[in-house]
Amino acid sequence: MLVLAHxxxxxxxxxxxxxxxxxxxxDRLWELPGRVDALLVTGDIADHGTxxxxxxxxxxLGLRDxxxxxxxxxxxxxxxxxxxxxxxxxxxxxxxxxxxSVHLFDDAxxxxxxxxxxxQDEGELDEETYAWIETxxxxxxxxxxxxxxxxxxxxxxxxxxxxxYQLRRPASLAALLERRPEVAGLITGHxxxxxxxxxxGRPLVVGPGVTWTLRLPWEGxxxxxxxxxxxxxxxxxxxxxxxxxxFRTV
Numbered sequence: 001m002l003v004l005a006h007x008x009x010x011x012x013x014x015x016x017x018x019x020x021x022x023x024x025x026x027d028r029l030w031e032l033p034g035r036v037d038a039l040l041v042t043g044d045i046a047d048h049g050t051x052x053x054x055x056x057x058x059x060x061l062g063l064r065d066x067x068x069x070x071x072x073x074x075x076x077x078x079x080x081x082x083x084x085x086x087x088x089x090x091x092x093x094x095x096x097x098x099x100x101s102v103h104l105f106d107d108a109x110x111x112x113x114x115x116x117x118x119x120q121d122e123g124e125l126d127e128e129t130y131a132w133i134e135t136x137x138x139x140x141x142x143x144x145x146x147x148x149x150x151x152x153x154x155x156x157x158x159x160x161x162x163x164x165y166q167l168r169r170p171a172s173l174a175a176l177l178e179r180r181p182e183v184a185g186l187i188t189g190h191x192x193x194x195x196x197x198x199x200x201g202r203p204l205v206v207g208p209g210v211t212w213t214l215r216l217p218w219e220g221x222x223x224x225x226x227x228x229x230x231x232x233x234x235x236x237x238x239x240x241x242x243x244x245x246x247f248r249t250v
Contacts, residue, residue, distance in 0.1 A: 043077025123152025
């Protein structure tokens with residue numbers, strides 16, 4: 001059984017408000033060593049994509065000044081910028097290509113995929129990323145179930161704001177999933193609301209936002225509920241490949 005914590009949309013911008021909300025969630029999760037296998041961070045880590053924002057994220061997530069209690073797995077969102085992200089957050093050489101990574105556990109694999117399009121709010125898994133997913137799954141050879149994590153949901157969530165900036169070409173993703181029964185589910189962010197639905201016959205789970213929560217159309221005026229507490233999720237991937245998700249606030 002794999003237990004994953006999941007946060008999204010920190011939008012660190014140098015303000016005390018953004019840092020304090022992220023620290024509250026971080027402190028709660030850091031109390032769980034030995035109980036959580038990894039932390040997923042599904043994009044919009046920075047608000048403006050600057051090196052200073054990623055340096056703050058690296059400090060907050062324990063990637064520079066100390067070891068986090070479990071692996072921290074990240075992927076970019078539409079507010080992120082690939083070159084500073086690689087340099088200041090990951091400590092990698094600067095590159096403008098998609099930021100994709102695979103992480104292997106005893107009984108599962110997690111593929112962190114880059115759905116960002118530089119300079120745009122919409123998302124897309126480009127041809128390089130699709131080829132990387134296929135090659136990575138080929139190398140795993142169906143030995144363990146896999147989860148795909150990226151920023152942009154490929155379906156409507158029934159709010160005009162996130163629905164205007166979905167993942168492009170969802171049919172391409174659906175075709176991949178049809179060929180790949182080992183993919184047990186999809187994990188995304190971007191919408192700032194905890195949500196669960198299905199896509200191409202697989203569970204699709206959207207993580208809550210740390211910086212603010214989306215107010216749905218029937219909940220009142222204004223999209224951003226800045227007074228709602230920051231949220232996170234737990235995803236449990238069972239040995240039989242079944243994905244279960246739980247949502248919490250801090």
